[in-house]
Amino acid sequence: MALTRFERFLASVLRVAVGMLFAVFQLLAQRRGADRSVRRLPPITNPLLRVPAMRLARMIRRREEAAQVDKLIEEETGGEDVLEDRLPLLGVPFTVKEAFSLQGMPNSTGLVSRRGVISATDAPPVALLKRAGAIPLGVTNCSELCMWLESHNRLYGITNNPYDLERIPGGSSVFWGGGGSVIGVGSDVGGSIRIPAFFNGIFGHKPTSGVVSNVGQSPLSLCSSLVSCVQAQCVRYATDLLPMLRVMEEPTLSLSSEVDLKRLRFFSVPHDGGSPLVSPVDQQLVLAQRRVSRPGVKVQQLKIPQLKYSFQIWSAMMGAPGKDGKQPTSFAELMSDHGKKVWPLWEMAKWTVGLSKHTVAAIGLVLVEMFQRSQPTQLILQQKESLQKDLEELLGTDGVLLYPSHPHLAPKHHHPLFTPFNFSYTGIFNILGLPVTQCPLGLSEEGLPLGLQLVVGKQQDRLSLATAVFLEKTFGGWRDPGSIATATTQLDTRRGASTTAS
Numbered sequence: 001m002a003l004t005r006f007e008r009f010l011a012s013v014l015r016v017a018v019g020m021l022f023a024v025f026q027l028l029a030q031r032r033g034a035d036r037s038v039r040r041l042p043p044i045t046n047p048l049l050r051v052p053a054m055r056l057a058r059m060i061r062r063r064e065e066a067a068q069v070d071k072l073i074e075e076e077t078g079g080e081d082v083l084e085d086r087l088p089l090l091g092v093p094f095t096v097k098e099a100f101s102l103q104g105m106p107n108s109t110g111l112v113s114r115r116g117v118i119s120a121t122d123a124p125p126v127a128l129l130k131r132a133g134a135i136p137l138g139v140t141n142c143s144e145l146c147m148w149l150e151s152h153n154r155l156y157g158i159t160n161n162p163y164d165l166e167r168i169p170g171g172s173s174v175f176w177g178g179g180g181s182v183i184g185v186g187s188d189v190g191g192s193i194r195i196p197a198f199f200n201g202i203f204g205h206k207p208t209s210g211v212v213s214n215v216g217q218s219p220l221s222l223c224s225s226l227v228s229c230v231q232a233q234c235v236r237y238a239t240d241l242l243p244m245l246r247v248m249e250e251p252t253l254s255l256s257s258e259v260d261l262k263r264l265r266f267f268s269v270p271h272d273g274g275s276p277l278v279s280p281v282d283q284q285l286v287l288a289q290r291r292v293s294r295p296g297v298k299v300q301q302l303k304i305p306q307l308k309y310s311f312q313i314w315s316a317m318m319g320a321p322g323k324d325g326k327q328p329t330s331f332a333e334l335m336s337d338h339g340k341k342v343w344p345l346w347e348m349a350k351w352t353v354g355l356s357k358h359t360v361a362a363i364g365l366v367l368v369e370m371f372q373r374s375q376p377t378q379l380i381l382q383q384k385e386s387l388q389k390d391l392e393e394l395l396g397t398d399g400v401l402l403y404p405s406h407p408h409l410a411p412k413h414h415h416p417l418f419t420p421f422n423f424s425y426t427g428i429f430n431i432l433g434l435p436v437t438q439c440p441l442g443l444s445e446e447g448l449p450l451g452l453q454l455v456v457g458k459q460q461d462r463l464s465l466a467t468a469v470f471l472e473k474t475f476g477g478w479r480d481p482g483s484i485a486t487a488t489t490q491l492d493t494r495r496g497a498s499t500t501a502s
Helices: 005-028 053-061 067-075 079-086 124-131 194-199 238-248 283-290 305-319 331-336 344-352 360-370 378-395 424-432 461-475 481-501
Strands: 093-097 135-140 183-188 203-206 230-235 265-268 299-301 399-403 436-443 449-455
Touching (some): 053 079, 124 135, 124 183, 124 238, 183 203, 183 238, 194 203, 194 436, 194 449, 203 238, 203 461, 230 238, 238 461, 283 436, 283 449, 305 378, 305 424, 331 360, 378 399, 399 461, 424 449
Parallel strands (some): 093 135, 093 183, 265 399
Antiparallel strands (some): 203 230, 203 436, 436 449
């Protein structure tokens, strides 16, 4: 389905307008120093920070570390196998997105008005991880109400990407990509697990809708019941995805069934078909996705025209009444948190002089919301139903779809303000309720993570998880950003010395 003349005209107008605004932004933005060496993380020096979660748990059970659990191990009469079955994550550290309940920890969801809110209980998935022996380190930063691409709020400030501190980590603070905890829990309503996982070079999984409890997540009321708003996981190593999901799920998935990759059908869609609202996909991402096709892995190239309407479908379903006929709570209401009503134009005026308690992204979302709370058009409903039907028939019980995670590599801070609809590459699968695994595919020329999404049919999570393990072995998986930064800095230094000598 090619773009119409009006769509091409609209795309041109939007690009010109955004280009002008971006030029003004760059003019006004504070210029950074030229010393890139101070903008990156140092290399990881503690070897334990490089160990996958399940191997770490095995080391603990074998008393190769963590003396504090030796007594527990001594008291277990059934041996290591019994202990593994009862406490598969014994001693493994994990972090929790601050929007989730972790007993005794803050639960502000990035709002200044919720500064003093402390969780009294654990969200069910968090409780299950703790029951499996995992140890919570704390909570991590997020955007206001978890509804933006950048972990930035007026309460905790801004979070940086470990591969380049001038770039964003995504809408959740990915502590794992920088060598912190090896596993973690987050939420995903439009890509809040998959986009950070992509930008930070790690693995993320959005499970089939309904298999992991949503209780204890804030603000759950933002989501229409038509949208798959799920609790999901991020890990540094693909082999940890399935065991972690097995602990968190309300058993409905056949995660113990073996997966023969040779029997799977693989499909690849390189872009959304040319939506005028969304940026073109970076060529390095297109090439990385092509490299998945190799001997033994036959990938069929496809075009799915309905994907061009991904943002319109996501936006319409988010604002539509749920199955119970009730309208989802508005973003403006949630920002007020039962207090004084938020007036976006007044907040924007206060923001320009540094007096607003909200970020410009959150204020902008309220403005956008004012104009889009309406019933979905017949065209959008038809596109959604057609896309749902076509994808479910395509994937069946043995299909895996390769699809870009985002059009851009990790952007610089605040740049997503000028491309606000690019998240639709991930958001569309929340509407369709399909499980998706985010996989790293090496690094770009700039030393930034490349990656893609693996989309499978409902209840077929094990297919994308098994494929992720294969891609980790093939492409190398997560890379220590500090080591990469050191190598890049040394190369830049040598280039500089060569230029000076010449």
